[in-house]
Amino acid sequence: MEFRINVEMFLWSLRNWPIFSFIDWNCVSKVHMALVYGNLGNEALIVTTDKVVYALGCNTSGCLGIGVSHSTLYPKKVEALCGKDIKTFAHGRGPHVLALTEEGKIYSWGHNNHGELGNNSTNHMIPTLVTRNLTNEFIVDVACGSHHCLALTKEGKVYAWGENTRGQVGNSVNINEDTPMKVNSKLADKTIICISCGQSSSMTVTDSGEIYGWGCNQVGQLGIGNYVNQVNPCKVTTLVGIVIEKIVCGYAHVLALSNKGVLYVWGGNNCGQLGLDESRKTNVCSPRQLAVKEMGRVLDIASSHYNHISVAMGEGNRIFMWGECLGQIITVPILVTVASLHDVFARYASPSVMHQPLVLYGEEPDMSLTDYFRNAFDDQSTSDLVVRVQQKCIYVHKAFLAIRCQYFRTMFQQNLIKNNQSVIEEQTFSYDVYKAFLKYFYTDEIDLPPGNIPEFLKLAHTYSENQLKKHCVEKIKEEITIENAALLYGMSVEYNAKESEEYCFKFMLNHMTVVTQTANFAKLDENTIKSFMVKAAQVGASETVACDI
Incomplete structure (x- = not known):
C-alpha cells in the first residue's frame, strides 16, 4: 500500500536525516525523490521534478555515481542519470546502487566485488545500463540485499545476480553471479508481484498471495519450517490459504502483510525484531501472527536488510516499531510519535538508511470535504478526545461530535466532560459497534462487522x-x-x-x-x-x- 506524502511532511522528513544538514534547498530545484544509504547513512541521492539527479556524501566505492572517488558535502550532478526519469532506487551494503527508470531500464554503480552491478562496465563509479539478459525485459521493481540484487519484470518474472554464497541468487554454479539470471524452478509458472531481499536471502509474493523464498536460512528467515539454506525457491506452506499482499525483509527476519491487514513474522529474533514476546528472543522458522490490540488492522510495513528494526503502520496511521532501536532491544511493538515510516529509520535505526526512497508526488489527489472528514476519524495527530472501549482507543474530535450528535452536545454543554479531559470510558457497548457509531458521524456510513x-x-x-x-x-x-x-x-x-x-x-x-x-x-x-x-x-x-x- 502506498501512502502519499504531502510537501510539508516531505520536507520535515528530509530534515530528520543529518546528511541533508548542509543543503541549501534554494539552490536545488524542487525535490521529487530522495534516498539515504551507505554503511553510516552518509550517502544520498536527490531527484528533482525536472529529472535532474544529484548526489552527496562519502562516496564509498564510488557509490555516488559522479565519476570520481572523492566525497562531497554539497550536491553534485549525476550526469549519467539526468533526464532518465528515475522511478526508484535500491541499495546494498557495499554500497552499490540500482536506479530503475520509468521506461523499465536499470542502471547500476558502486561496489562490485561480488558481481552485484550485473554488467561488464570497467568504471563502477558511473551509472551503467544493465543489459545482460535484460535487453528485452521491462523491469517494474528492483531490490537489493547486502551484495545481491533482484529485478521484477512486467510479466511477473524475477531475475537475480550478485553474491551467491548462500544460494540467494538461485541455482547457479557460481559463487558470484555477475549476469542477471532468470529465477525459474518453482517460479517458472508463477506471476510475481512483490520482491524483497534480506542480507543473504530472497523473498517473493505471487499474484495469488503465496510466498516463495530462497538463499540463507540459518535463522529460519525463509519461513519454511527448517534452518537449511535453499538454492531453489521454496513455498511458505504455513500461510497457504492466506493472501499475502506485501513482504519486507530485515537483515535476517521477515514481515508479511495479508489482504486482511494481518501481520505475520518469522526469522531471526536476537534483537526482538519479531515482536512476539517480552522475554523470549528465539528464532522462528515458520510464520507467526503478530497481533497487537493497539495497532488494529495493519496498513503498511517496513524493514531493511541493513538492520534489525521492524516498523508497521496501524489504524489511524499510527506508527509502531520494535527490534533494535537506537542500540536498545525492544521486544514488543511500541507506539512512536512520528509522521511516517521513514521517520522511524531516520531517528531510531542503526545505521540510519532509508528502506526505500522518500517520494513527493507532484500532484495530490483532489479531496472533497467528505474525504477530509473521513480521514480525520481515528486520527491521533489531530484528535482532542479519546474514547476508550474494551481497552482500545478511538480518536475523535469534541467539536465535530457536538455538531453531529445531540447526546455529545449536551454532554459538553453541561460540563459532563471537562474541557481539558482527553479520555472518556465507554462500558455499555462493544468496541466494534461503538467505533462504527462514532465513524458514522464522520462519514454518514455504517461500517459495521456482520x-x-x-x-x-x-x-x-x-x-x-x-x-x-x-x-x-x-x-x-x-x-x-x-x-x-x-x-x-x-x-x-x-x-x-x-x-x-x-x-x-x-x-x-x-x-x-x-x-x-x-x-x-x-x-x-x-x-x-x-x-x-x-x-x-x-x-x-x-x-x-x-x-x-
Whole structure:
C-alpha cells in the first residue's frame, strides 16, 4: 500500500536525516525523490521534478555515481542519470546502487566485488545500463540485499545476480553471479508481484498471495519450517490459504502483510525484531501472527536488510516499531510519535538508511470535504478526545461530535466532560459497534462487522439518533435471514425504528411459514407477535380484495 506524502511532511522528513544538514534547498530545484544509504547513512541521492539527479556524501566505492572517488558535502550532478526519469532506487551494503527508470531500464554503480552491478562496465563509479539478459525485459521493481540484487519484470518474472554464497541468487554454479539470471524452478509458472531481499536471502509474493523464498536460512528467515539454506525457491506452506499482499525483509527476519491487514513474522529474533514476546528472543522458522490490540488492522510495513528494526503502520496511521532501536532491544511493538515510516529509520535505526526512497508526488489527489472528514476519524495527530472501549482507543474530535450528535452536545454543554479531559470510558457497548457509531458521524456510513446490527440499533435508540436508525435499513437488507428476521423485527419495534421494522415485516411476510417456526420468532413477546399477525392478516385481506377486483 502506498501512502502519499504531502510537501510539508516531505520536507520535515528530509530534515530528520543529518546528511541533508548542509543543503541549501534554494539552490536545488524542487525535490521529487530522495534516498539515504551507505554503511553510516552518509550517502544520498536527490531527484528533482525536472529529472535532474544529484548526489552527496562519502562516496564509498564510488557509490555516488559522479565519476570520481572523492566525497562531497554539497550536491553534485549525476550526469549519467539526468533526464532518465528515475522511478526508484535500491541499495546494498557495499554500497552499490540500482536506479530503475520509468521506461523499465536499470542502471547500476558502486561496489562490485561480488558481481552485484550485473554488467561488464570497467568504471563502477558511473551509472551503467544493465543489459545482460535484460535487453528485452521491462523491469517494474528492483531490490537489493547486502551484495545481491533482484529485478521484477512486467510479466511477473524475477531475475537475480550478485553474491551467491548462500544460494540467494538461485541455482547457479557460481559463487558470484555477475549476469542477471532468470529465477525459474518453482517460479517458472508463477506471476510475481512483490520482491524483497534480506542480507543473504530472497523473498517473493505471487499474484495469488503465496510466498516463495530462497538463499540463507540459518535463522529460519525463509519461513519454511527448517534452518537449511535453499538454492531453489521454496513455498511458505504455513500461510497457504492466506493472501499475502506485501513482504519486507530485515537483515535476517521477515514481515508479511495479508489482504486482511494481518501481520505475520518469522526469522531471526536476537534483537526482538519479531515482536512476539517480552522475554523470549528465539528464532522462528515458520510464520507467526503478530497481533497487537493497539495497532488494529495493519496498513503498511517496513524493514531493511541493513538492520534489525521492524516498523508497521496501524489504524489511524499510527506508527509502531520494535527490534533494535537506537542500540536498545525492544521486544514488543511500541507506539512512536512520528509522521511516517521513514521517520522511524531516520531517528531510531542503526545505521540510519532509508528502506526505500522518500517520494513527493507532484500532484495530490483532489479531496472533497467528505474525504477530509473521513480521514480525520481515528486520527491521533489531530484528535482532542479519546474514547476508550474494551481497552482500545478511538480518536475523535469534541467539536465535530457536538455538531453531529445531540447526546455529545449536551454532554459538553453541561460540563459532563471537562474541557481539558482527553479520555472518556465507554462500558455499555462493544468496541466494534461503538467505533462504527462514532465513524458514522464522520462519514454518514455504517461500517459495521456482520452480526452486530441488533446492538447497533440499541445504541442508536439509546442516543436518540433517529436518522441513524433509518440508515440501519441498508445493513439489515445485507444481513437479514430466515433465522434472524424475527430478532431484527422485534428490536426494530422495541426501538421504534420504523423503516427497519417495515422492511423486516415484509421479509417475514414473504417467508412467513418458515420464519414463524424459528426460535427467534418464539422469543418475541406476546404483544409483538399479536401485532405482527394482525398486520399480516390485514395485508393478506387487502391482497385478496385487490385480486377479486
